[in-house]
Each structure stands twice: as C-alpha cells, then as structure tokens.
Amino acid sequence: MTPRILAFAGALRTDSFNKKLIRIGVDGLKAAGADVTLIDLRDFPMPIYDGDIETAGFPENAVKMKQLFHDHHGLLIAAPEYNRSLSGALKNTIDWVSRSTPGEKPLASFADKIAGLLAASPGPVGGMRGLMHLREILTHINVLVIPNQTTIPKAADAFNPDGTLKDEKQKNSVHAVAKKLVETVAKLRA
16 A cells, blocks of 8 residues: 655745745655655635635535545645744644535544644744644644654755755655654555
8 A cells, every 4th residue: 555645834935944845745755655745725725714604615625625635644744833833824724624514524534644744934943833733733633643743943044945955964854754654654554
C-alpha cells in the first residue's frame, strides 16, 4: 500500500515561508515513497464557517476540500503562527472539513488520519506556539499527530532565493518528519 498524503501550508500569502517549507516537506514525502497531493489553500476560497451557510448548502470548495481529506491517508501541514496560534485560513479549513454532510458520519473526512506538522516563522521559536494549538485541535477531532515536528525560526533568513533551506540540518529535519509520517501511515494501514 502506497501512503497517500495531502500536503499544504496554512497560509495564503504567495511568498509565504510555510509554502516554501511545505515544498521541502513534499520532497521528503516523495523520497519516502508516498503518493503526494500538494494543494494551495488559496485555490479553495471558502467563506468563514457559518452554520447558516452550512444549512443553506456547503460551499463548492468546502465539498472539494472534504473530498481531498477523505481521499488521503495522511496530512502534512506547514502552519504559520499568527498571534501565537494558527492562521484563520487553516482554522477555517479545519472547521469546514470537520462538518458532516447529510448522511455522513461525524468527522468522516478526518477518520483514521495521521498528520505531521511543520512551521516556519520570523520569530525565535519558529511557529512552535501555533503548532501546539494545531496539535490540540487535530487531536480533538481524532487525528493521530505524530510526535515528530520541525520548526524553522528566523525564517526571513532561513531560505535561499530558490526556496530551499540554507541549513542542511533543517532540511534533514523536515525530511525526517515527512519520512516518519509515511512510515507511520504505512504501518497503521498495513
């Protein structure tokens, strides 16, 4: 069984540090033998979650996003830290995907999911505080989050112009998270 991993950054900004980081993570996933789908949340604009909108009918992109989550065994997320937590775009994605469509079991798109977490931030802890909140949210909705994670502090100085990391140890750490995610999915899906 080839692990299928959905990879994305929790940022919308075109030149986001976390969009650069997720591409490095994708390289690690592929090297570990995963079938990877890399998406950009900007390609799936959704209104802020609102129960009235849900009652009127799920937005088309929320349905597409739910299906993407459903179709993959695992998630690799590069999450920016906004005000010591996760971004609104990432939280909104989780909120919409967590909602059940008619006839669907609760949290069906998160069922049996395994996640790996990455973060890059200009600050000195590299997004660690945001990952703590993300880990708590994902665990609450029954996602198994692997203990391995990597943060890239002082991200404004961490990347080369081509989007690669300047520090080989940091790149290896990102790849190690990706590899552990693939190995965990393969073991639990065997």
